[in-house]
Amino acid sequence: MAVFSSWAAQSQRIFLSFSSNSVKWISNSKTRKSICCSSSSELNPVRLEVCFSVGTHLIPHPNKVEKGGEDAFLVSNFNGGVLAIADGVSGWAEKNVDPSFFPKELMANASYLIDKEEVDYEPQILLGKAHAATSSRGSATVIVAMLEKTGVLKIANVGDCGLRVLRKGRLIFSTTPQEHYFDCPYQLSSEAVSQTYLDAMVSNIDVVEGDKIIMGSDGLFDNVYDHEIISTISRISNVADAAKALAILANEHSRDATFDSPYSLEARGRGFDVPWWKKVIGRKLVGGKLDDITVIVGEVVSS
Numbered sequence: 001m002a003v004f005s006s007w008a009a010q011s012q013r014i015f016l017s018f019s020s021n022s023v024k025w026i027s028n029s030k031t032r033k034s035i036c037c038s039s040s041s042e043l044n045p046v047r048l049e050v051c052f053s054v055g056t057h058l059i060p061h062p063n064k065v066e067k068g069g070e071d072a073f074l075v076s077n078f079n080g081g082v083l084a085i086a087d088g089v090s091g092w093a094e095k096n097v098d099p100s101f102f103p104k105e106l107m108a109n110a111s112y113l114i115d116k117e118e119v120d121y122e123p124q125i126l127l128g129k130a131h132a133a134t135s136s137r138g139s140a141t142v143i144v145a146m147l148e149k150t151g152v153l154k155i156a157n158v159g160d161c162g163l164r165v166l167r168k169g170r171l172i173f174s175t176t177p178q179e180h181y182f183d184c185p186y187q188l189s190s191e192a193v194s195q196t197y198l199d200a201m202v203s204n205i206d207v208v209e210g211d212k213i214i215m216g217s218d219g220l221f222d223n224v225y226d227h228e229i230i231s232t233i234s235r236i237s238n239v240a241d242a243a244k245a246l247a248i249l250a251n252e253h254s255r256d257a258t259f260d261s262p263y264s265l266e267a268r269g270r271g272f273d274v275p276w277w278k279k280v281i282g283r284k285l286v287g288g289k290l291d292d293i294t295v296i297v298g299e300v301v302s303s
C-alpha cells in the first residue's frame, strides 16, 4: 500500500512537471489507443469512407429525340456523390410551354447549389432551394440522392421518379411513387398550387460497399419490373453497361404493344381497361408506355 501511494504521488509529480501541451497530448493519446485496440474494435468497427461509381443512360421519347427529351439529370462527385433526375411534365406543351425547360433549369440550379453551406448536404433542402431559384414555366417530378462518405444515402423524392437499392442481388429499399390520381404525380411547378420540397418523401438508408443504386424516371419503372432490374444488375457488373442495358430494355418494352408492362398492370388495377366487347374476346389493356427513359446506376465503392 505504501509502495502504491508513493508510485501514485511520483507519477502525479512527473505529470505536473511535464506541463506542456505536447506531453499531455502524447500521454492521453497513448491511453486512448490502448483502450480502443483492446476492447471496442467490435463495437465501433472502423468504417471505410465510401463514394459512388456511376453510369448513366438516357433514351428520349421517340417523338422528342431531336431536343433530347424532357428528362434532365445530374451527377456530382461532391462528398460521397449526388445523383438527381427531374422529369418534365409533358402536359405543358398544350400551353405552348416547352416541358423540358423547367426540369433542365431545376437540375442546373441544383447542381450550382450542391456544395452551398445553406443546403447543408440535405437533399430536401437542395430541392427547396433549387425550386425557389427556378424561373422557367413548367413542372417536374424530381428525385435527389446524396451519399455521405460515412455510408448514409439520403433521398428526397417528389412524384414518380424512383430509386432501388440492391444488396448482394436482393432488393433492400424502394421508393414509393406519390400521386394525386393515376398519371398525375406530385410535382414541383412554376405555379403556386404545386407541391413543395416539404411534400418530398425523405428516406435515409445505410449503404455498404458493393451496394447498387438504381435511379430512374418513370420511363424506367413503368416499363421494367423490379425482378428484371435485379437480374440485369446481377448479370452486368459494370455500372455504365448496366445503366445502358436497363434503358434499352425499358425502351424495347415501351414500344411493345403486347408486353404486359408495370404501367398496364397498374392501369388495369385502377379500373382502366379495353371496352367490354374486347374483353369478351379475351383482350385486356396491355403494352409498354412510350416516355423519356433516364437510368442512373451507382455502385457504392470505398474511396
Ligand SMILES: [Mn+2]
Binding pocket: 087, 217, 218, 219, 291, 292
Ligand atoms: Mn416520364
